[in-house]
Amino acid sequence: MKIPLKKPTQMQVVALGYLAVMIVGTLLLALPCSSREGTWTGFTDAFMTSTSAACVTGLIPVSTYHHWSAFGQAVLLVLMQVGGLGIMTLMASFTRLLGRNMTLGERKLFMLSTGNDSVGGVTKLIRSVLLYTFSFEAAGAIILAARFIPQHGAYGIWEAVFHSVSAFCNAGFDLMGKYGQSSLTGYAGDVTVNLVIMALILCGGVGFIVWQDIFACRFDPKKFTLHTKVVLVMTGILLFSGAVLFLLFESGKTMPFGERILTAFFNSVTARTAGFNTVELAALSPASAALMIILMIIGGAPGSTAGGIKVTTFVTLLAGTLASARQVSATNIFKRRIEGDLVRQASAIATIYFSVVSLGIVSVAAIERIDLSWVTFEVVSALSNVGVTMGITGSLSVASKLILCLLMYFGRVGMMSLVIALAAKRENIPISRPAENLLL
Template sequence: MNYLKRKTLEFQLNPPAVLAAGFLSLIIIGTILLSLPIASKNAQSIGFLDALFTASSAVCVTGLIVVNTAEHWSLFGQIVILILIQIGGLGIMTMATSVALIMGKKIRLKERLAIKEQLNQETIGGLVKLTKYVIFITFAIEFIGALLLSVKFIPIYGRTKGIWFSIFHSISAFCNAGFDILGNSIAPFVGDIWINIILCSLIILGGLGFAVYIDVYNQKRFKKLNIHSKFVLSMTGLLLLIGTVFFFLIEYNNPFTLEKLNTVEKITSSFFQSTVTRTAGFNSVSISSIKDTSAFLMIMLMFIGGSPASTAGGIKTTTFGTLILTTFSTIKGEKDVGVFNRRIGENVINKALAIIIIGLTWIITVSFILTITEQAVFLDVLFETTSAFATVGLTRGITPSLSIVGKILITITMYIGRVGALTMAFAFGRRRKHKKYREAEGNIIVG
């Protein structure tokens, strides 16, 4: 009994394990609910595996689907999916803490440690206040987004359906989930600047990270922002620009994507696709019809993803940026890696390297297995796996036809991508105690 208590306490004081278990518990609950006949329009259970896949995709705010969300799921099923998206986007501990605060319960140390891990904070000070900010900001942005979308949706779909569509897609966009109930994602609105800009704004805001909002609100000016906020905003802007320009140039004459659109619509669609590719699985053009060059570009953008402590996935913009800066510093023979007149710590560089290596290893391994189990070309398989790991949700059309093994592997990949590869390693890997000494330095020839 003492052993059991000790192990339970160790688990409770292991924030990565608590987060991993929290997401897994929510996926299980979602699977049970989506397995019910009432969740489907045909009043028949979709089956455990497909319900598990859909619940995982919703909780992990991915957007990969085995059945069309609009055509298969009933209103009950769509509401369940939306709730899973909201909780999964905000994070298990954020939602749990908000419920505890409403009920007047005290937030204990173990909960504060888990929140600290989830929001990527350095200390546990002010976490409850930060959580309140996160909840308020999220609901405020989603409410405004729903109002703006309703301007277009209500005249088209009527008051009731238009309001429901506005709420669903506002939450799905801000949480970077990519689920839609229009039936064909945003393709019907490929040339609608209003819809495209609103959704892009929600997705970008959701992918920046809550710490950045607060810093921007407090400081107002870019020069006064902390180094993290400057880095996130700079990397986000650069990646959006690169994605937009290259997608526009590559797909300009593609008769299946941009060729039939006018110049403004081509630019709008290119910006939209650049925005959603790094984090949210909406699409305004047929992804299965894009050129292989665009598909490879998207794979790279998906792998990078959004920013830390946000609703987005991927290795994160700051991780990618840190490795790029480290590479340039090494080439120039500089001892330190700097950005915005500040030095990046060695521990940050090591963590960034670990995240990238773990992510690449998992994607390559799963893609290798899927080339054996699935009837699909390698590029489509790599695209699917990267999309799942980065919790993006874009597909080249192979998701519905995945084998049982394929669905299981993609489900696990979505889960690892949402929780975080490094967090999973910390959660279930045995940590060795720090040595009280350092070995003598040895020289290994590399390069």
């Protein structure tokens, strides 16, 4: 008797797609040819590195340069690119290359994964996503190459490409271990490297839909959609307010004023999504560490390479809270009314996020004998797919590393699946229940 197989749901396609990429990446990284020593890499380290790259996070148990060979680094580059573009973008691209038309379900899934709410113009959007991605990465690589080649010779070309892709995809992987540096700490005062990396992070973090809208409107802010306005305005507010606060909190540091400003802006940018750092994060003041946690939670834009609850969710929650405090029925943002369903969706996303964070903190804290603030920093960094760390990742136990892998996977796939599930239209069946007050 033939048992009929159920067709996977949209959420299962996304989840299984990322899981498949992570498993393939793990197998490739475990091979002797992937390590500099020419030996097999343990499952935990290979799996965590693969998960971190595919989920564009940047938390790593071993040094990217010292442990991985050229082949291993190339595998990481591909994993970062796949994670940055997204599984559905690649699947949609291959579908079009094979000459097959996408089904309505595939169109819906692709559009939702890129932050669009329309199933029309899929082919055009695929081209736009690929064009924007490779154009930004190529431009970043060229500028970085001009900086790295005079310093490191021909190897600077590979460094430029690797760091450009890593920055645009908000992955945070680096090859600076070759020079005894932690991430980009050796370039704390380098204006060119800082500005290029920050620009790439921001370009990748605002989302493909925003760039499409910007070019379609010919850079006219009056024609931007509400989504684009919210993303750009909040990105600017978080960038500048974060930099000012970092300057204030780190005012006692002995560093040239120009370098302090550059570092403050870099921290403000990288904390929301990327995972690079130009100063040792363990040396930050408690206030700066707390600020980084807040920025990590907020994250970037929907349909981008960034993580967190997303800036649009944060703004919707703020607007809904203000409307509730003023006892106003309508929630408005930039003179546009937001549907009540959207406010409830934002509340659901935030509630689930903080529930998972709490569970992750308790789980890791129960296993490790580490300061709770460092555990919180690491867990939030993993779930928000940021990748900044106090330097404890490599020293964690196998159990804690696997917990971080689950958090990274949920941050990249679970939150996306949740958004898709909440965005699905369902028929409302009116059921009248007895009303009763509840103390809040």
